[in-house]
Amino acid sequence: MHKDLIGLITGMMPKLSKGQKQIARYIVEHYDKAAFMTAARLGQAVGVSESTVVRFASELGYEGYPQLQRSLQELIRNRLTTVQRMELTDEQLGGGDIVDRVLTMDIDKIRRTLEEVSRADFSRIVDTLLNARTIYLIGIRSSASLASFMAFYFNHVFDNNVRLVTSASTSDVFEQLLRIQEGDVFFAMSFPRYSKRTFTAMKFAKERGATTIALTDSSLAPIAEIADLRLYARSEMASFVDSLVAPLSLINALIVAIGIKRKEETSRAYAELERIWDRYEVYTKADDGEH
Numbered sequence: 001m002h003k004d005l006i007g008l009i010t011g012m013m014p015k016l017s018k019g020q021k022q023i024a025r026y027i028v029e030h031y032d033k034a035a036f037m038t039a040a041r042l043g044q045a046v047g048v049s050e051s052t053v054v055r056f057a058s059e060l061g062y063e064g065y066p067q068l069q070r071s072l073q074e075l076i077r078n079r080l081t082t083v084q085r086m087e088l089t090d091e092q093l094g095g096g097d098i099v100d101r102v103l104t105m106d107i108d109k110i111r112r113t114l115e116e117v118s119r120a121d122f123s124r125i126v127d128t129l130l131n132a133r134t135i136y137l138i139g140i141r142s143s144a145s146l147a148s149f150m151a152f153y154f155n156h157v158f159d160n161n162v163r164l165v166t167s168a169s170t171s172d173v174f175e176q177l178l179r180i181q182e183g184d185v186f187f188a189m190s191f192p193r194y195s196k197r198t199f200t201a202m203k204f205a206k207e208r209g210a211t212t213i214a215l216t217d218s219s220l221a222p223i224a225e226i227a228d229l230r231l232y233a234r235s236e237m238a239s240f241v242d243s244l245v246a247p248l249s250l251i252n253a254l255i256v257a258i259g260i261k262r263k264e265e266t267s268r269a270y271a272e273l274e275r276i277w278d279r280y281e282v283y284t285k286a287d288d289g290e291h
Contacts, residue, residue, distance in 0.1 A: 005075050006031065010059065019048040020056045020263055027072070035072035039065040104246045109234035113246040117231065125213055125229050126257045132185035136177065136205065138165040140198050141187035142242040146189045146215075146251060152254045156273065157266045165201065173201050183208030189215045189236045190223050191242060199223055215247060 009024045016024055025026055026046045040054040057068040090234045129135060135154065139147030144167070149274045151164035165176045180186065186205035187224075199222040206212050206226060214227035217235040224230050233247040259266045277283055 005071050012060065016056070016059065017052075019046075019052045020050060020059060023053060023056045031072055032057040032076050035069065035076050037069075053255055061267045067251075073144045074218060089120060109243060109246040110249055113250060117233070117250065121231060122227060122253070122257075125227060125231060125263065126254065128185055128213065128229060129187070129254070129258060130261055132161065132211070133183040134161045134163060134180070134185070136163045136165055136180060136184065136186045136210070138167070138173070138186070138198060138201055140167045141196070142244065143191055143198070145190040146244060148246055149248065150187075150251050150255070153287075154258075156261055157255070157259050158268050159265070167197055170200070171198055173197060175205060177201060177204055177208070180205050180208050180210050184210040185213060186210045187213045187215070188223050188227070189247065191212055191217050191244065191247065194222050196222075199226075215250065217247075 009028055010106065013021060013024055023042065025047050026042070037045065039057075040050045043050045043053045054065050057065045062071070076109040090184060125207055135158065137151050137154070138149045139145070147164060152164055163176065164261040165173060167173055177186075184205075186202060188198050194216075202212050202214070202223050206208060206228075211229070212223075212227045213229045213231070214221070215218050215226050215231045215233065217232060219230070220261045221233070224232075231250060233250045235243050235246060
């Protein structure tokens with residue numbers, strides 16, 4: 001709801017009741033912790049009732065506390081340092097069944113992505129990629145793994161018109177985008193903490209006339225605000241490790257959808273690849289005795 005939530009709370013401070021001021025001060029000073037507290041727990045930490053916390057959310061213009069909490073979580077995604085993430089991970093997961101908690105949280109991200117993803121936007125993006133002259137893919141830092149995975153399969157299903165943009169340096173990125181133009185597609189992946197280099201590269205591609213696509217976690221993400229087309233995948237784990245299972249699942253869906261649309265070309269490509277793999281013994285065989 002509010003991009004500058006801390007500014008909003010600070011500005012409203014004089015109008016708040018004594019109890020609400022205590023809540024406001026706690027959130028301003030400890031927004032990283034408050035974002036993952038229930039209304040009852042926040043009230044307990046501050047020394048006020050749960051109902052006071054709910055009224056505070058309403059005073060800010062929210063329907064209820066869950067909406068305020070979501071805004072806080074949106075706020076912290078790109079603000080948390082790795083040290084703060086580590087502290088939150090210890091608070092949320094420390095002492096419990098780590099495997100159960102982490103996998104359950106990842107399952108929830110995939111479920112919520114499935115519920116929220118726009119099928120119309122997904123279809124438009126598939127068609128845009130199919131009609132592209134050249135497809136440029138970029139993901140920096142942890143998102144590089146997503147871009148690399150996507151490029152691996154896109155190079156199988158498209159005819160030599162896929163470029164994976166790597167990020168050794170800012171100038172190197174622009175050199176790889178030197179020939180991008182109208183008719184091309186620039187597909188960027190960016191998740192908290194958002195890469196400034198990805199945003200700058202998308203601005204450059206857009207200025208050159210390319211169609212821009214963003215795969216990110218929120219409409220507030222920098223690349224989402226300037227992209228022509230957008231897909232959102234949940235990535236909310238407040239951990240020092242980025243959770244990319246939902247974006248990867250969405251990328252899988254894109255690859256499969258495009259493969260189906262290009263069924264004949266994809267079948268021919270894989271038939272040829274199978275011959276190459278067999279000839280050069282790319283994969284081990286069950287009777288090779290190799291492990």
